[in-house]
Amino acid sequence: QDGKPHNHAFVLSPEVEFYCDVEAQQHGGPPLVRSGLRGLRVLKTTQSGFAGFAREGFTSLEETRDRFFCTEMEARWAFQRGLSLSARDYDEARERVHACLLETFAGPPDTGVYSPSVQHTLYLAGQCVLRSLPHVEDIRITMSNLHYTPI
Template sequence: MSTYKIVDDAYGKSGVKLLHIKRDGPVHSIRELEVNTQLTLSSKKDYTTGDNSDIVATDSQKNTVYLLAKKHGVNSPEEFAITLCRHFLNTYNHVLKVQVHIELYPWQRAEIDGKKHNHAFVFTPVAVRVCTVRMERNGVPVVESGLKDLRVLKTTQSAFVNFVTDDYRSLPDASDRVFSTVITSRWVYSTTNVDYCKAWNGVKDAILSVFSGPADKGIFSPSVQNTLHLTEKLVLDSIPEINYIEMILPNKHYVNVDLSKFKNVGFAHNDTVLQPLDKPSGNIRAALARTLPSKL
């Protein structure tokens, strides 16, 4: 007769949205978050026997998010996630581990006549900031930050040549092509003694620097893989608190439209009118980690 064991479980509240306003006199600051909580309990009787006596209701978890935001404020999503993890573990002895995932909505202070506004904001979705904090009883927080939906494009200084030639190849060498991708990245810190906002902006700046190069002359990319690797290396070189980073770079293809087939009105050469192709696309992923402990 077969026997079974629950080997993994968690439950929580998803999509808890909140806007926190910090009021310093006439100058206001905002953080809009979407929070997901997950708890793992010491017993499994809720699953195995239908006994709900240990369950911290997901509605209670939602209320906790709002109450702790009011009590502690929201300085950074990472710090708020750590606060939530510690609260659940300290309040409920039968909670073994907690995971909190947060997305920060990209609001920026409006600028009017070159001056930042006291209380007006503009939604600027250059990239979405995310974080996940995991913590077990008697453990320390494991903080993972990240970004997604960072869409970038450059019109030159990108190539892809000298790849495998066999019976299945149809793609020609491209010595000068459009390079476009939508970047997703996540990274893990080796400590909680971090200025999380400074570090997040540092990663974003490193991504844009390696992709773009100097404003007047750019930088050459021989492949998406090489650009990805150089970016991750720069992040680890410049931010010692990070010990692991992963990036995912899907190709967003733009191909030259063949205008030569229009005999009387067409053009033999065209590198200015391109057609976006969403699917299928290449998808490149790699992670880089320190082989020696970071010296902080």
């Protein structure tokens, strides 16, 4: 963040793929513009847990309040139809979504932020995007949980 190294969070795949698609209708109406990113792989070595969840016969994870959190993120967002946005607006939205994902995952470089679960972190990332980009109508985020179990 701002060129400062984080004390326990890392970006494992600096080459993120960004994409955009436009859906137009033959008989008029404003197009639907969607953008997205995929392949953002990140890791934090502490300040993550998963505890207090419902257990049943297929539950395989043990509860923990301190674990590695590694995920590969994908996000896809849609802009409100009918807006006159410039190329710069789309670029700024892409940069802001990317920043929201990293900020909610890692937190400040010197202290970090606790992640009680992948689901909670994902929800906070979506909130960050929708609050900071009013021209984004919706966002879908996937965080594939990549497990690193201590031996």
